[in-house]
Amino acid sequence: DIQMTQSPSSLSASVGDRVTITCRASQSINMFLSWFQQRPGKAPNLLIFSASTLQNGVPSRFSGSGSETDFTLTISSLQPEDFATYYCQQTYTTPYSFGQGTRLGLK
Amino acid sequence: QVQLQESGPGLVKPSETLSLTCTVSGGSIRRYYWSWIRQPPGKGLEWIGYISDTGSTNYHPSLKSRVTMSLDTSKNQFSLKVNSVTASDTAVYFCARMTYAIPGRFDYWGQGTLVTVSS
Numbered sequence: 001d002i003q004m005t006q007s008p009s010s011l012s013a014s015v016g017d018r019v020t021i022t023c024r025a026s027q028s029i030n031m032f033l034s035w036f037q038q039r040p041g042k043a044p045n046l047l048i049f050s051a052s053t054l055q056n057g058v059p060s061r062f063s064g065s066g067s068e069t070d071f072t073l074t075i076s077s078l079q080p081e082d083f084a085t086y087y088c089q090q091t092y093t094t095p096y097s098f099g100q101g102t103r104l105g106l107k
Numbered sequence: 108q109v110q111l112q113e114s115g116p117g118l119v120k121p122s123e124t125l126s127l128t129c130t131v132s133g134g135s136i137r138r139y140y141w142s143w144i145r146q147p148p149g150k151g152l153e154w155i156g157y158i159s160d161t162g163s164t165n166y167h168p169s170l171k172s173r174v175t176m177s178l179d180t181s182k183n184q185f186s187l188k189v190n191s192v193t194a195s196d197t198a199v200y201f202c203a204r205m206t207y208a209i210p211g212r213f214d215y216w217g218q219g220t221l222v223t224v225s226s
Contacts, residue, residue: 001168032210043201043219044152049212087152091211095167096142096154 002026002090006099012107017078021102023071023088032092035064035073038101039084047086048073078104109134111202111217119196119224125189129202129217132183136160140205141185142213143176145198153198157205158185192224 003026013019023033031051036044046055048064051071061076075082083106088099115127129141143155156166158176166174175188189196199219205211 030210034212036213043203043216044213045216046212046214049214050210055212055214089152089213091205091213094154094165095169098152098154100151 001095002029002093002097004088004090004097004099006086006088006102008102009100010103010105012105013078014107015078015080019075019078019104021073021086021088021104023066023073023099025069025071025090025092028068029090029092031067032090033064033066033071034089034091035062036087036089037082037084038087044087109204109215111204111215113200113202113217113220115220115222117221117223119192119222120226121193121224122191125187125192125196125222125224127187127200127202127220127222128184129186130182130184131204136178136180136183136185138207140207140211141176141178142203142205143187144201144203144213144216146201146219147195147198155187155189155200194224196222197224198222 005024007022033051035048038044047058052064063074086102110132112130119125137160140157140159142157158164173190178185199221201219202217203213204215
């Protein structure tokens with residue numbers, strides 16, 4: 001199975017900050033990497049797929065990069081609604097797997 | 108607008124079978140994979156498996172012996188059964204759509220339903 005490891009596990013930031021979350025796969029997954037945002041009590045919401053493609057309707061302050069084993073999610077200027085938990089996920093091979101999550105909180 | 112809605116009992120006794128259904132509205136069940144994902148309280152996401160629109164299945168190896176998924180295209184529904192449940196199966200269960208296009212992406216999700224395993 002492919003293990004997905006995110007860092008950091010938690011992060012504190014302020015509105016307007018630039019934030020980067022990293023995700024590492026235990027083996028190459030090409031660009032088969034998605035990023036999700038999850039607010040408390042809600043379903044995950046797809047932000048980015050294919051490592052760097054923005055899902056329709058997602059604000060352009062979100063961006064993704066990377067390939068093979070190392071990936072990043074960047075939020076260029078944090079907005080109040082961005083404080084949530086973020087997950088990466090690989091769909092390169094089954095069993096599909098998620099990172100453990102990064103909780104982004106208000107400083 | 109595509110919408111997914113989970114339904115089923117919120118409480119299941121240990122050793123019994125958990126059964127959930129996901130109803131898809133606003134779109135066809137054709138040409139997609141249909142997945143179940145769960146999230147224990149306060150923890151991360153775990154992919155359980157998928158069923159394709161043709162009925163082929165792929166389950167997480169750790170759950171394969173206890174999981175069955177099925178599809179009812181006439182009702183635009185798909186279902187999950189997990190047998191011999193224990194407290195560790197307590198979780199919010201989400202259904203989600205995965206695109207056929209490579210790489211697949213989970214673009215629509217249900218709101219989730221909490222299933223508690225307890226006597």
